[in-house]
Amino acid sequence: MNAIISASDLAGEPAGAGRPVLLDVRWQLSTAAAGGAPPFDGRAEYAAGHLPGAVFVDLDTELASAPGAGGRHPLPDLAVFGAAMRRAGVSADHPVVVYDGGQGWAAARAWWLLHWTGHPDVRVLDGGLAAWPGPLSTELPAPAPGDFVPSPGASGLLDADGAAALARSGLLLDARAGERYRGEVEPIDPVGGHIPGAVSAPTTQNVGPDGRFLPAEELRARFKELGASEDLEVGVYCGSGVSGAHEVLALAVAGIPAALYAGSWSEWSSDPGRPVAVGPDPQ
The missing domain is CATH 3.40.250.10 (Rhodanese-like domain)
Incomplete structure (x- = not known):
């Protein structure tokens, strides 16, 4: 299974039950790390326009624990991570596509976590939102809850x-x-x-x-x-x-x-x- 998917291939995915679950993980480095750039609000960016059907996932609170002895982005509590994935509609037997604003770092964090905790079919949108050729949506989806339960691998x-x-x-x-x-x-x-x-x-x-x-x-x-x-x-x-x-x-x-x-x-x-x-x- 390829780890990435092109925007054209994603756009060509058939509508309906077989379409991948879409996760929007737009995020930016802290102001200090980004060289003094203004604060970034991924949730607000999502609300202003996202891939149709995509659900927002917050990197700092759902893909990481609070900063501490384990670093600035320690691994998330698996119960918190699992609940966030199920809320977004992620199930173990259904494909997932993750994207961010284009840098790919945040999307890769979600990809890695899902992969490491046992999801068999997760890909990153290559080039992120910037590569998407179709219209965006401001509609907030309400997906049916998923059944994915994280089970960390012995390696990775x-x-x-x-x-x-x-x-x-x-x-x-x-x-x-x-x-x-x-x-x-x-x-x-x-x-x-x-x-x-x-x-x-x-x-x-x-x-x-x-x-x-x-x-x-x-x-x-x-x-x-x-x-x-x-x-x-x-x-x-x-x-x-x-x-x-x-x-x-x-x-x-x-x-x-x-x-x-x-x-x-x-x-x-x-x-x-x-x-x-x-x-x-x-x-």
Whole structure:
């Protein structure tokens, strides 16, 4: 099952009971992280116009727990996450398509959570809302409740110790901007730098100017150049487990399974006892 779907393919899905459940996860980084941009209200953007039939899902309250020791976007309480998915009409035997405003990070977070907790058929709209060719709706849908119950998988998730170990035994990719990886700037977290052994792989380089993913063969070539191989375990982290999910999605498009360190740098850097590397060298 492909991890992404084009806008044209989604528009061509037949109407009726077989149409995928649509989740709108529009979200923006905090004002500080976004370089001083004005506050963003995803729910208001949704109300102003969304894909017909889509239900809004809030990343900060339904796809994450409150910030704390586990980072800025810790994993959500599974009861809260499951209730949000059922409210949106998500069932275990029905396809789901997730989209956001176009960056893809928030949609990838929802995709990863659904995938990790056992949903067999979830895809991200490639290019997000900006790629949609049809009309938008302001009607608030009232879907029949779904039956999806999250059941986390035994793999696909890393904690801090697992990420540190994978940086030595496999390939740990840092999905943040290169300057944050090198420790030249750090606009949000206590210190700059990266997990020793991690390789810089900004997730922004997985997409083209239109925000859509590069072709699978180009992504495979990129990750191979970064060190990925068939016999090597791959993991990803970012600032708080959102853009890292987007890199896991890019790896899936390339046919490379990868785990996510959900706490990411916001959790790692909160403990002064954990080592920090700076500069372009992984070590």
